[in-house]
Amino acid sequence: MNRHTLWWVGALLVALLSVLGIFLYLVAKPYQEQIDHGPSPAAQANPYLAAEMFLRERGINVSHAESLAVLPDIEPHGHTLLLFNDRSRMTPRQVDQVLNWTRAGGRLVFVAESLWDEQSKQSNDLLLDRVQLHQSLSKDLKESPADQEKDPYPKLTKLYLEDEDAPAYAGFDTDFHLDDPKNLAQAWANSAKATHMMQLAYSLGSITVVTDAELWKTTAIAQYDNAWLLWYLSADTDVTLIYNTEHDGLLTLLWRYFPQAIVALLALIGLWLWQAGVRHGPLQAPAANGRRQLxxxxxxxxxxxxxxxxxxxxxxxxxxxxxxxxxxxxxxxxxxxxxxxxxxxxxxxxxxxxxxxxxxxxxxxxxxxxxxxxxxxxxxxxxxxxx
The missing domain is CATH 1.10.8 (Helicase, Ruva Protein; domain 3)
Known part of the structure; x- marks a missing residue:
C-alpha cells in the first residue's frame, strides 16, 4: 500500500469519526440517575439514628448506651431517659435504680413490654408493674363502632394539647392498649379504640409509658407527627437513649476477614490431634476372665x-x-x-x-x-x- 492510498484511508476514517461525533452530539442527551445503595452502615447499626439527628438539629444533646450502667453518671434534673431496649432481664434492683433516678427529677420514657395477667395479678414487665399501669390487647376491648365512624383517622393516635385546635397524630401500633386502674395518669393519647401513651407525675420527675417505639425508628419517624412527639417528650432536656445494638460476634468477624487462616488453623489442630492420638508402645493385654466378677x-x-x-x-x-x-x-x-x-x-x-x-x-x-x-x-x- 503506497502513501497516496494511506492518505485516502486516513481521510475516510477522520470523516467517519466526525460524522459519528456529530450524530452523538445531536442525539445523545445527558441525564442524572440516583442509585439507592440502601441504609448506611451507621443507620443499619442504629435504628434510632434519624431520631438522634432530628433531636440534635433542635439543639438537644443526645447520647446513647446499651445498658443502665451509665445511669449513676446522669444528673436527673434536665435529663430525659429513653428506654427503648429489651428489658426482659431487668432486675428488681435496676427497676429501683431507674425509679429513684426519676423520683429525683428525671424524665423517663419507656415501652410497655408485657401483657397484664389477671390470674397472677402481674405481668412480666417489672417496671410497668411498679408504675401500676396495665397493658392488654386492643382486640379484647369492647367494640365502639359509632365512635370509630366519627373518627376520620381511627388508626392514628391523637394527642390533644391546650390552646391547640387540632391534635397531633402519631403512628403507634394499635394492637395494644394501656389501662390506668389507679387513675394515676395526668395525660394520655388514644386512637379510636385504645390508649397508646400515658403520662404521670412521679415525685419531682415524670414517667411516660408507650405501647411501642417503632414510630421513632428511621423507617417511620418522618411519618405523621412522630418526630414532633419525640421532641415534645424530651424538650428542654438532654437525652440518653438506651437500646441494644446487634454486633457481629468475634468468630463471625474472623471468618469474614480471615477464612484462609482459620482453615489452616483447623488443619493444624486436626494434624496435632491425629499425631497425639497415635498409640506408642505395646497393647495392654486384656484382663483375665477369672478376675471379672458379677x-x-x-x-x-x-x-x-x-x-x-x-x-x-x-x-x-x-x-x-x-x-x-x-x-x-x-x-x-x-x-x-x-x-x-x-x-x-x-x-x-x-x-x-x-x-x-x-x-x-x-x-x-x-x-x-x-x-x-x-x-x-x-x-x-x-x-x-x-x-
Missing part, C-alpha cells in the same frame, strides 16, 4: 446406662417398677387418685406418705447432685423391695 459387670452396666440415658431415665424406670408391683399387690390401684395411691403404698410398705411422695414425685429436668440422686434411688429401692 459386681463389676453390674457397676459397668449401671455406669453405661447413667451416661447414655441420664438420671431421669433411671429414676423413671424405678418409679414405674414400684407402680407395677403396687398394681399386683393392690387390685384397682390404677383407679385411685395420686393421694389415694400414696396412702395405699404407705399401708403396703409401712413407709410414711411423705417418703412415698418424695420418691414418686416427677423427676426434675435439671441434673441432680450425686448425693440427691443416691438418696432418691435408695428410697425407690426400699419401696420396691418391700413390695
Amino acid at each position: 459386681q463389676e459387670h453390674l457397676r459397668a452396666s449401671a455406669d453405661f446406662m447413667l451416661r447414655h440415658n441420664g438420671q431421669q431415665a433411671l429414676l423413671q424406670a424405678l418409679q414405674q417398677d414400684v407402680l407395677r408391683r403396687a398394681r399386683r399387690r393392690h387390685p384397682g390401684f390404677d383407679q385411685l387418685n395420686v393421694a389415694e395411691q400414696w396412702l395405699a403404698l404407705s399401708r403396703l410398705t409401712r413407709q410414711p406418705t411423705r417418703a412415698i411422695s418424695q420418691a414418686l414425685s416427677p423427676v426434675p429436668n435439671r441434673r441432680m447432685s450425686s448425693a440427691d440422686f443416691c438418696r432418691q434411688v435408695a428410697h425407690l429401692q426400699t419401696l420396691r423391695n418391700t413390695l
Whole structure:
C-alpha cells in the first residue's frame, strides 16, 4: 500500500469519526440517575439514628448506651431517659435504680413490654408493674363502632394539647392498649379504640409509658407527627437513649476477614490431634476372665446406662417398677387418685406418705447432685423391695 492510498484511508476514517461525533452530539442527551445503595452502615447499626439527628438539629444533646450502667453518671434534673431496649432481664434492683433516678427529677420514657395477667395479678414487665399501669390487647376491648365512624383517622393516635385546635397524630401500633386502674395518669393519647401513651407525675420527675417505639425508628419517624412527639417528650432536656445494638460476634468477624487462616488453623489442630492420638508402645493385654466378677459387670452396666440415658431415665424406670408391683399387690390401684395411691403404698410398705411422695414425685429436668440422686434411688429401692 503506497502513501497516496494511506492518505485516502486516513481521510475516510477522520470523516467517519466526525460524522459519528456529530450524530452523538445531536442525539445523545445527558441525564442524572440516583442509585439507592440502601441504609448506611451507621443507620443499619442504629435504628434510632434519624431520631438522634432530628433531636440534635433542635439543639438537644443526645447520647446513647446499651445498658443502665451509665445511669449513676446522669444528673436527673434536665435529663430525659429513653428506654427503648429489651428489658426482659431487668432486675428488681435496676427497676429501683431507674425509679429513684426519676423520683429525683428525671424524665423517663419507656415501652410497655408485657401483657397484664389477671390470674397472677402481674405481668412480666417489672417496671410497668411498679408504675401500676396495665397493658392488654386492643382486640379484647369492647367494640365502639359509632365512635370509630366519627373518627376520620381511627388508626392514628391523637394527642390533644391546650390552646391547640387540632391534635397531633402519631403512628403507634394499635394492637395494644394501656389501662390506668389507679387513675394515676395526668395525660394520655388514644386512637379510636385504645390508649397508646400515658403520662404521670412521679415525685419531682415524670414517667411516660408507650405501647411501642417503632414510630421513632428511621423507617417511620418522618411519618405523621412522630418526630414532633419525640421532641415534645424530651424538650428542654438532654437525652440518653438506651437500646441494644446487634454486633457481629468475634468468630463471625474472623471468618469474614480471615477464612484462609482459620482453615489452616483447623488443619493444624486436626494434624496435632491425629499425631497425639497415635498409640506408642505395646497393647495392654486384656484382663483375665477369672478376675471379672458379677459386681463389676453390674457397676459397668449401671455406669453405661447413667451416661447414655441420664438420671431421669433411671429414676423413671424405678418409679414405674414400684407402680407395677403396687398394681399386683393392690387390685384397682390404677383407679385411685395420686393421694389415694400414696396412702395405699404407705399401708403396703409401712413407709410414711411423705417418703412415698418424695420418691414418686416427677423427676426434675435439671441434673441432680450425686448425693440427691443416691438418696432418691435408695428410697425407690426400699419401696420396691418391700413390695
